Each structure stands twice: as C-alpha cells, then as structure tokens.
Amino acid sequence: MGKVRGAIVVDIERCKGCGLCVVACPTDTIVLADEVNGKGYHYAKMGNPEACTGCTNCAMVCPDSCITVYRLKPEKSK
Amino acid sequence: MIDVKDIIKPENLVFKKSKLLLDTPMHYCPGCSHGVVHNLIAEVIEEMNIQSETIGVAPVGCSVLAYNYIDIDWHEAAHGRAPAVATGLKRLLPDKFVFTYQGDGDLAAIGTAETIHACNRGENITVIFINNGIYGMTGGQMAPTTLEGMVASTCPDGREHSRDGYPIKISDLVAQLPGTCYVTRQAVHTPGAVRKAKKAIRKAFENQKLKKGLSLVEVVSTCNSGWKMSPVAANDWMAENMFPFYPLGDLKDE
Numbered sequence: 001m002g003k004v005r006g007a008i009v010v011d012i013e014r015c016k017g018c019g020l021c022v023v024a025c026p027t028d029t030i031v032l033a034d035e036v037n038g039k040g041y042h043y044a045k046m047g048n049p050e051a052c053t054g055c056t057n058c059a060m061v062c063p064d065s066c067i068t069v070y071r072l073k074p075e076k077s078k
Numbered sequence: 079m080i081d082v083k084d085i086i087k088p089e090n091l092v093f094k095k096s097k098l099l100l101d102t103p104m105h106y107c108p109g110c111s112h113g114v115v116h117n118l119i120a121e122v123i124e125e126m127n128i129q130s131e132t133i134g135v136a137p138v139g140c141s142v143l144a145y146n147y148i149d150i151d152w153h154e155a156a157h158g159r160a161p162a163v164a165t166g167l168k169r170l171l172p173d174k175f176v177f178t179y180q181g182d183g184d185l186a187a188i189g190t191a192e193t194i195h196a197c198n199r200g201e202n203i204t205v206i207f208i209n210n211g212i213y214g215m216t217g218g219q220m221a222p223t224t225l226e227g228m229v230a231s232t233c234p235d236g237r238e239h240s241r242d243g244y245p246i247k248i249s250d251l252v253a254q255l256p257g258t259c260y261v262t263r264q265a266v267h268t269p270g271a272v273r274k275a276k277k278a279i280r281k282a283f284e285n286q287k288l289k290k291g292l293s294l295v296e297v298v299s300t301c302n303s304g305w306k307m308s309p310v311a312a313n314d315w316m317a318e319n320m321f322p323f324y325p326l327g328d329l330k331d332e
Binding site: 005006007009013014016017018019020022023024041046049054056057059060061062063064065066067068069070071072073 | 084085099107109111112114116269
C-alpha cells in the first residue's frame, strides 16, 4: 500500500515563527528555518518533506493562516 | 520517488486560508489565538455563504482591528458595549447575521452589564468571547477572569482573592439566563480542539437563523506575550491551569 503523500506551502512573509505548527505536526515534517524572513522571524518550512501526509493539522492551528496544504490522492492500484 | 512539486498542484489542494480572510498581515503577536478564531469565523461565514449578510461588532482590545482581517461588514463599539451595539443592529436588520467578537477585558469587565442584559433579553445574536485571563493589549494587567495565583503585571505575586476577588466564569453565569440558547466553552490549542470550536461557531451562527436566542461561544485562549511565555509553553500552561477552572464543553444547548 502506498503511503499518503502531502506537502505544505508556507507564506514565508506572513509566518511569524511561533512554532505551533511544529508541535502540531504528527510526522515531525515541519521545522523552523535557520534563515529569517523580512520581519526577522524564523519561518516554518518542511524539514523532512517525505514524511508529510497532508493531514492539515499544521494549517488548522496556524494563527496567521499562512499554511496551504496539498495531498496526493492515493492511486487505486497501489 | 514523488517530487514535492508534483504534489503542489491545484487538484491536490486540501486546505487553504479562507477567502474571506484578507491578505493584510495580522498585528497579533506570534502564536496568538485570535488568528485561529478569525480564520474559523471566516470559514464558517464562507461555508454558510452569508458574507453579504453578516455584520461583526469589533470590541476594544487586541481584536479592535478585526475589521482589517475579515472581509464582511463591521461596526466598531465603545469598550464593552459590543452586545448593545449588536442589539441595535439586529433589531433594525433582523435578517442579518450579527455577531460580536470580544475579549475578557471587554466582555467580562467593562462590558459585564451589556453582556448580561443582552443575554437576559435573549437578543438573537452570537457572541464570540476570547478568554485569555488578562488584559492583553494594555500590557497584561489582571482581568476579572485572571486565575487565582496567576501572575499579571498588576498582581506580580499572583492574584489573591482577599485582595483581588475571585475569577469570574461568565459562561456559567449567562448559561443560567433563559435568554441564552447555546453556551459553550472551547479552545483552539490543538487541531482537534480547532475542529470542535469551528462546529460550535457554526452552530452559534445557525441559531440566529432559527431565532432561538443568544449564543455565546467562549474560547479559552493564550496570551503568550502577556503571560511571558513562548507560544508552545503558553498552550501547555493553558491546558494545565486554565482548563481545570474553565472546563471545555457545552454548558447549555437548547
């Protein structure tokens, strides 16, 4: 059976680096970047993209609604 | 191996911020619960397709600028007077969905009279009550909802009842009034809690359509700047200390 694959896109300039998505992520996909955005925040990013299942937990707890989530529909043959 | 670029395609989209939530960057501190509740309200209004029929009443407090973030009609109220303004709006425009969005300093302190009497009259409005236990905007002063022993800038040794009185449970108070139809206490610290809070907000809006009376949704929230904690630590502190005193769940559902 194929694993469900997902991905997130973070609106980097909107992100304030609060880290709530990092603890909400059940697969430890998200990390705070070493780099900073225009406001000086360590923004959230996928540190381990292969682990993402597109569960939307991160987007749901994000106070600034800066996460968009995509999930690949599993193929029926798998 | 599937590349991330193959996943990020419009047909695979499962979650994006509500269309009603404007692109204006929010002025709230990192990790503030206001942002989550704003998105939930925007999602509910979008799903119910009542964007042009909804009027929000913004309070005084951190969320005073709420009208910059959600793309609906707004009305600003004087400190604590949001339920009174909402009463006027709803009585003049009974077919509109009218809600107030208030913090605990606004709703539970200066606006206690307006809140209780709007509930007692059974005004057909929705009240969203953000309870973080302190006055966030003005610098973390003690509020009526501050827990006993909780540190705030005006009670640096913690709240002590012989001097400062006891914390007030507004939701429990108004649940006893016959004018309220739905009183619930929610939180937005985990994905599960966010889902439940969204259902509660949706129900509170639908009650207006059914003309059942006033619905109050209390959201127990964090103020990590005022509490002097990191956002993650504030959520843990809230779960450990706020929830025993402000237990989550429906207090009234008629």
